[in-house]
Structure formats: structure tokens, C-alpha cells
């Protein structure tokens with residue numbers, strides 16, 4: 001993993017920090033090389049490849065059997081594919097090094113119950129990983145883990161049914177995000193992905209639906225405070241802008257602005273799962289000047305725990 005000092009040196013105006021590859025089972029399957037060529041053409045100088053890291057073997061036994069099969073079995077590549085992933089990404093990193101700086105890494109899933117497994121993987125692969133994102137895609141329910149981002153139907157029959165209201169899903173999601181930020185281990189990715197993924201289906205609900213209240217605002221304030229304190233970065237996730245069910249950034253622009261004012265560095269995230277999406281939202285990111293602001297704080301932890 002790059003050190004905090006190295007991450008801070010990257011120009012965030014030209015850094016694309018969140019991209020998937022043909023190793024993603026729910027992606028388009030297009031060759032990663034085409035993503036990179038598109039990124040070069042769009043004007044990026046740094047390009048993070050952040051494929052979903054394989055899920056813990058125990059995950060498959062911990063899911064709600066009534067949840068979407070697709071969400072479970074296409075969430076990530078298998079552990080057996082990792083050597084091929086590293087080989088291909090290292091090859092592209094070398095091949096394009098004169099045109100763009102490629103950082104090879106992952107988007108890791110945070111699960112409270114699999115923290116030890118994830119910590120072990122981070123330690124084991126740390127020398128092969130340049131950059132990483134930590135995200136929440138699944139929430140625990142009484143029947144097992146359920147996806148937040150699979151489909152509106154799966155959202156409604158799963159997490160919404162479990163927690164009772166969109167507002168309570170928001171609270172549960174933000175509680176999990178807070179745990180992910182508080183989790184203190186070596187080699188932990190310190191950029192947090194799409195903080196408001198629970199709003200992905202908001203347009204399929206009535207406009208009167210309540211998604212936030214004083215307590216979620218407090219949760220978000222605590223989250224930002226903790227990210228700031230621990231020297232973290234925030235994924236300025238633009239994918240939702242183009243989704244008819246979402247049509248907004250994640251987190252929402254008001255929170256991106258608050259994070260920026262607070263001094264948390266934002267990193268552009270196309271969250272591209274197909275070549276056509278490599279620059280999605282990049283102009284919005286530039287025009288909103290989300291790249292402005294302070295560098296991440298150097299803390300004792302970020303100085304010592306990242307290699």
C-alpha cells in the first residue's frame with residue numbers, strides 16, 4: 001500500500017480512484033486495457049484499479065437464503081483468480097507507465113463478522129497492493145447478509161423489510177460505515193467508498209420518503225470527524241449520477257462539500273464497471289472543484305501502519 005505521504009502527493013484533479021475490470025463478475029467483461037486507454041484519453045494521470053476483493057469463503061454460508069442469488073454469486077472474483085489479476089494488472093501498469101500512473105488495488109468489503117479474515121488478506125497481499133477502498137455493500141439481517149445495491153426489489157424485500165423504513169436502513173448502513181472507519185488494523189485502506197449507497201434506489205420511492213433526520217446527520221458528522229482524525233480519504237462516487245434510480249453523487253453533494261470544508265480529501269470515483277463509464281461524472285467533479293482542499297492528515301497510524 002502506498003504511504004499516506006505518497007497518496008497525498010497524487011494530484012487529485014487528475015486521479016481516477018475507483019475502477020473495476022474484466023475480473024468483476026457483474027461488470028461488462030471488457031478488457032481492462034480498453035478502460036486504461038479511455039482514461040488516458042479523458043486526461044487522467046493516475047488510475048487506480050480497484051476490483052472487488054474476493055469475499056471470505058464463510059460469506060457464502062452467512063447470506064440470507066432468500067436474498068438475490070445474483071447479488072451473492074457475482075459480487076466478486078474468486079480467490080483462485082487473484083494471481084491472474086495481479087499478473088494482468090502489473091503487465092498493464094508497466095505497459096502504460098509512460099502515459100499514466102496505474103495503481104493496482106482493490107475495493108474491499110467491510111463485514112463485522114469477517115474482520116479477522118479481511119485483516120489477514122490485507123497483511124498477506126499488502127506488498128502487491130498500491131491502493132485500496134473500503135466499502136459496505138451488504139448489511140447483516142436476522143436471516144443473514146443482504147445486498148444493499150443489487151436491485152430495488154432485493155432492497156425492499158431484504159434490508160428494508162429487516163429495518164422497517166428507509167430511514168432505519170440509512171441508520172444501519174451508516175452504523176456499519178462508522179465501524180469500518182473505527183476498525184484499526186495495519187494496511188487498512190483508508191478511502192471509504194460510496195458512503196450513501198443505501199440511497200441507490202431512492203427514486204423508486206415516493207418523493208415524500210424520509211431518508212435522513214437529526215440522528216443520521218449526527219452519524220454523518222461523526223463519520224466525517226473520524227475520517228478526518230484518522231487521515232482518511234473519501235470516494236467522490238459519481239456512478240449514481242447516471243442511474244435513473246439515484247441521480248446524485250455518493251455521498252450527496254452537500255456532504256461532499258462539508259467533507260471538503262472540514263479538510264477531508266475527496267478522490268474522483270467513476271466506479272466504472274464498463275469502458276463507457278470511465279469518465280462518468282469527471283466534468284462534474286472538475287466543475288464542482290471537488291479536488292480542492294487539504295491533504296489527508298498524517299497521523300501516527302497512517303505513518304506507521306501503511307507500508
Ligand SMILES: [Zn+2]
Nearest residue numbers: 020026052273
Ligand atoms: Zn461492482
Ligand SMILES: [Zn+2]
Nearest residue numbers: 107135193194
Ligand atoms: Zn462499491
